[in-house]
Amino acid sequence: MYRYDEFDHGFVRQRVAQFRGQVARRLDGALTEDEFKPLRLMNGLYLQLHAYMLRVAIPYGTLSARQMRRLADIARRYDKGFGHFTTRQNIQYNWIRLEDAPDILADLADVEMHAIQTSGNCIRNVTADQFAGVAADEIEDPRVYAEIIRQWSTLHPEFSFLPRKFKIAITGAPRDRAAVRAHDIGLRMHWNADGEAGFEIMVGGGLGRTPVIGKTIRAFLPKQDLLSYLEAILRVYNQLGRRDNIHKARIKILVNQVGAETFADMVEAEWREIRGGALDLPADEIARIESYFAPPDYERLDAASPAFEAQRRSDPAFAQWVRSNVVAHKRPGYAIANISLKPAGGVPGDASAEQMEVVADLAERYGFGEIRVAHEQNLVLPDVRLSDLHALWQELRTAGLATANIGLLTDIIACPGLDYCNLANARSIPIAQRIGQRFDDLARLHDIGRLTLNISGCINACAHHHVGNIGILGVNKKGVEYYQVTLGGNADENAALGDLVGPAFSGEEIADAVETIVDTYLEQRDRGEQFLDTYRRVGLQPFKEKLYAAH
Amino acid sequence: MPLIKDGKLADDPWQVADDGTAAPLIVSLEAWQANEGGIRQRNTPIGIRLASDQSPALIAEDIERFEVIALEFPKFNDGRAYSYARLLRERHGYKGELRAVGNVLRDQFLFMHRCGFDAFEVADTGAAAVWEEALREISVWYQPTADRRKPATTLRRKPHPRRPAAGTSSGPGDPPSVACAGHWAY
Amino acid sequence: MSQQAVTANRLRDGQVVYLAANNGWSDRLADAAVADDADAAKALLATAEGDVDRRVVVGPYLFDVAVETGAVRPLGQRETIRASGPSIQPDTGDRAVRR
Numbered sequence: 001m002y003r004y005d006e007f008d009h010g011f012v013r014q015r016v017a018q019f020r021g022q023v024a025r026r027l028d029g030a031l032t033e034d035e036f037k038p039l040r041l042m043n044g045l046y047l048q049l050h051a052y053m054l055r056v057a058i059p060y061g062t063l064s065a066r067q068m069r070r071l072a073d074i075a076r077r078y079d080k081g082f083g084h085f086t087t088r089q090n091i092q093y094n095w096i097r098l099e100d101a102p103d104i105l106a107d108l109a110d111v112e113m114h115a116i117q118t119s120g121n122c123i124r125n126v127t128a129d130q131f132a133g134v135a136a137d138e139i140e141d142p143r144v145y146a147e148i149i150r151q152w153s154t155l156h157p158e159f160s161f162l163p164r165k166f167k168i169a170i171t172g173a174p175r176d177r178a179a180v181r182a183h184d185i186g187l188r189m190h191w192n193a194d195g196e197a198g199f200e201i202m203v204g205g206g207l208g209r210t211p212v213i214g215k216t217i218r219a220f221l222p223k224q225d226l227l228s229y230l231e232a233i234l235r236v237y238n239q240l241g242r243r244d245n246i247h248k249a250r251i252k253i254l255v256n257q258v259g260a261e262t263f264a265d266m267v268e269a270e271w272r273e274i275r276g277g278a279l280d281l282p283a284d285e286i287a288r289i290e291s292y293f294a295p296p297d298y299e300r301l302d303a304a305s306p307a308f309e310a311q312r313r314s315d316p317a318f319a320q321w322v323r324s325n326v327v328a329h330k331r332p333g334y335a336i337a338n339i340s341l342k343p344a345g346g347v348p349g350d351a352s353a354e355q356m357e358v359v360a361d362l363a364e365r366y367g368f369g370e371i372r373v374a375h376e377q378n379l380v381l382p383d384v385r386l387s388d389l390h391a392l393w394q395e396l397r398t399a400g401l402a403t404a405n406i407g408l409l410t411d412i413i414a415c416p417g418l419d420y421c422n423l424a425n426a427r428s429i430p431i432a433q434r435i436g437q438r439f440d441d442l443a444r445l446h447d448i449g450r451l452t453l454n455i456s457g458c459i460n461a462c463a464h465h466h467v468g469n470i471g472i473l474g475v476n477k478k479g480v481e482y483y484q485v486t487l488g489g490n491a492d493e494n495a496a497l498g499d500l501v502g503p504a505f506s507g508e509e510i511a512d513a514v515e516t517i518v519d520t521y522l523e524q525r526d527r528g529e530q531f532l533d534t535y536r537r538v539g540l541q542p543f544k545e546k547l548y549a550a551h
Numbered sequence: 552m553p554l555i556k557d558g559k560l561a562d563d564p565w566q567v568a569d570d571g572t573a574a575p576l577i578v579s580l581e582a583w584q585a586n587e588g589g590i591r592q593r594n595t596p597i598g599i600r601l602a603s604d605q606s607p608a609l610i611a612e613d614i615e616r617f618e619v620i621a622l623e624f625p626k627f628n629d630g631r632a633y634s635y636a637r638l639l640r641e642r643h644g645y646k647g648e649l650r651a652v653g654n655v656l657r658d659q660f661l662f663m664h665r666c667g668f669d670a671f672e673v674a675d676t677g678a679a680a681v682w683e684e685a686l687r688e689i690s691v692w693y694q695p696t697a698d699r700r701k702p703a704t705t706l707r708r709k710p711h712p713r714r715p716a717a718g719t720s721s722g723p724g725d726p727p728s729v730a731c732a733g734h735w736a737y
Numbered sequence: 738m739s740q741q742a743v744t745a746n747r748l749r750d751g752q753v754v755y756l757a758a759n760n761g762w763s764d765r766l767a768d769a770a771v772a773d774d775a776d777a778a779k780a781l782l783a784t785a786e787g788d789v790d791r792r793v794v795v796g797p798y799l800f801d802v803a804v805e806t807g808a809v810r811p812l813g814q815r816e817t818i819r820a821s822g823p824s825i826q827p828d829t830g831d832r833a834v835r836r
Binding site for chain 1: 746748749750751752753789792795796812813814815818819822823824825
């Protein structure tokens with residue numbers, strides 16, 4: 001993985017010192033809250049419902065064991081012993097003291113981490129496929145380019161006061177695990193006719209109040225042009241994006257307003273002026289960053305492990321975990337192991353300090369000390385030998401981390417909701433817990449099959465409810481929490497927005513409603529179908545009839 | 552309003568109200584376009600002030616006429632003028648004074664300076680006292696822009712100053728610093 | 738109009754606090770000064786705004802409460818959660834409160 005050099009180390013230390021000075025100026029009155037707020041936000045510090053909340057960047061979701069231990073240490077020393085992994089591959093701490101924030105940032109700087117640009121109207125932490133570098137279907141490791149973008153976007157002097165926040169996601173594989181079409185810019189790697197790898201550029205995706213699937217404005221961009229092209233997009237947006245209405249300030253509104261083709265023309269015109277200049281990425285610079293992401297020292301292993309096969313046959317619970325949580329690795333004899341942070345009735349994405357430490361230890365003993373954070377709010381051990389999977393699973397089980405539900409109904413994506421968040425209208429976590437308990441039966445979950453369920457506590461859609469197969473949006477009607485349901489959303493390479501089923505459900509009704517949806521699907525499904533296949537075949541009507549039959 | 556220029560408090564000879572004298576005058580885009588008071592025909596120094604929704608593309612033909620271009624920040628978080636400043640320096644080759652006016656705060660000095668501003672109208676003289684400190688806070692940058700600071704991406708590819716250079720100092724990995732600087736020096 | 742109290746977050750640590758009858762701030766809702774009419778509410782908020790300038794608290798605002806058998810109770814879900822902490826059920830993690 002990427003390692004800081006002396007420039008990066010020097011930079012984050014200067015940034016910590018700068019923020020320490022800004023906090024001191026706030027506390028001694030030189031800065032008002034209005035002046036201080038954007039400064040703290042650009043260092044990831046929010047003021048939430050209960051206290052300050054610190055959002056720490058985990059660039060493209062890659063962590064070392066050492067970094068994970070430091071995250072555990074911060075949870076214990078400065079917070080209440082746990083952290084919350086988010087849909088942007090970051091981690092949030094909920095009870096931070098303003099006075100402690102500079103010390104926490106210094107602790108993070110020691111392990112090559114920071115909280116820069118995890119908030120504010122700037123380019124946010126770049127997210128990527130959590131299986132980058134190890135996925136069997138990958139063209140190239142997208143983290144190389146995510147790191148290049150991370151550096152370019154860090155304290156970009158021109159783009160630190162954009163009309164609104166700006167999110168970039170990148171995938172190196174045809175299967176989209178990074179929801180790239182739900183981002184302001186989505187990048188997907190492709191081969192061109194000459195066998196060169198480059199990027200498809202998608203712009204104007206985003207959820208929130210006005211959900212839009214990103215549009216392709218360039219089918220293929222050579223790698224060396226990546227930064228100049230991004231700079232051209234951002235420059236057009238910075239000048240023309242709306243600043244008079246916060247709800248119309250995202251790039252998707254500009255793209256819709258002028259049309260994707262016109263927007264593409266504007267970007268291309270700007271790009272013609274700057275391409276081939278100082279932002280050109282020379283091959284040796286790409287190679288330099290690539291060397292950080294060189295594959296670890298994999299052993300030469302057989303593609304099949306007889307011991308693993310035997311364990312799978314003799315231990316049904318293990319076999320079940322393998323079926324849902326283990327994914328094919330690009331190297332023979334290795335596997336990708338997903339660690340679910342969604343125990344039945346638990347808080348989606350939360351991990352205690354002890355669990356973080358267990359994962360760090362396991363990453364070292366059963367891998368090369370690397371951990372990934374998935375945007376689905378789970379963790380990943382990317383390099384596990386097939387023959388080690390059973391031992392790993394047993395240790396995960398002891399730590400309460402072996403829930404066999406990745407990609408299944410209870411692998412719920414949920415935002416913090418009204419329990420923590422200032423923007424929320426309704427609670428998300430208790431709803432996730434209620435649904436998790438209702439479906440606390442692994443055999444039933446595996447029978448139901450692949451089904452994504454996303455719960456957002458407000459229209460800002462941090463839990464991406466529009467692109468959940470089942471999407472739940474919390475709303476507030478005269479002081480009472482209600483939940484709207486959408487069906488048929490999809491976050492992958494065939495991204496689609498869900499359809500609203502009808503009137504909202506109360507917090508007491510919502511678990512029943514989900515169960516009705518699942519039962520209807522099970523009645524309707526043909527052999528071999530997943531939820532989304534059935535939904536696309538039969539449409540909204542059968543679900544609607546069942547859901548509102550009593551009314 | 553106090554003016555910081557080249558890092559120091561400076562007298563501001565420019566006036567914004569046209570009293571018909573030969574004093575250096577900063578005019579609005581509207582006044583310039585309407586040629587109010589025949590300003591286009593004058594031989595006295597002229598500057599122009601652009602609002603945050605007025606792109607410098609609107610004065611592209613006249614840029615050599617101006618000794619000062621003032622770009623407005625109606626609020627510190629209206630970041631359009633950062634792009635305008637870079638376009639003026641890097642695209643239009645503007646070499647005169649580029650002045651930040653409006654809600655110009657200490658914590659934005661560095662960003663403004665990096666984008667090519669060299670003069671800053673500030674609310675009080677205290678801002679001048681902290682100017683140098685504010686500009687020293689960050690010295691590592693990752694983007695080439697319209698100033699003379701070399702980004703980390705360029706510095707990394709040079710032989711390290713504190714380390715004896717390995718091999719020759721003009722190897723293939725060592726960019727020609729003069730030509731490279733030409734992309735963003737002004 | 739319902740009765741109202743003033744809440745804010747303390748500047749230094751972000752802690753939820755309530756403006757108390759002695760014009761100080763308390764982290765206990767039970768200590769909150771309760772205004773019975775609009776004028777009293779306005780006066781409470783004015784006191785609180787002074788403590789913004791004195792850098793004691795951030796973002797004070799009025800919220801609706803009911804006083805029942807001497808106890809102050811917030812009327813809305815949001816303020817109930819702010820007063821008593823997240824409503825979520827405890828799970829497997831170690832949630833020992835640090836302070």
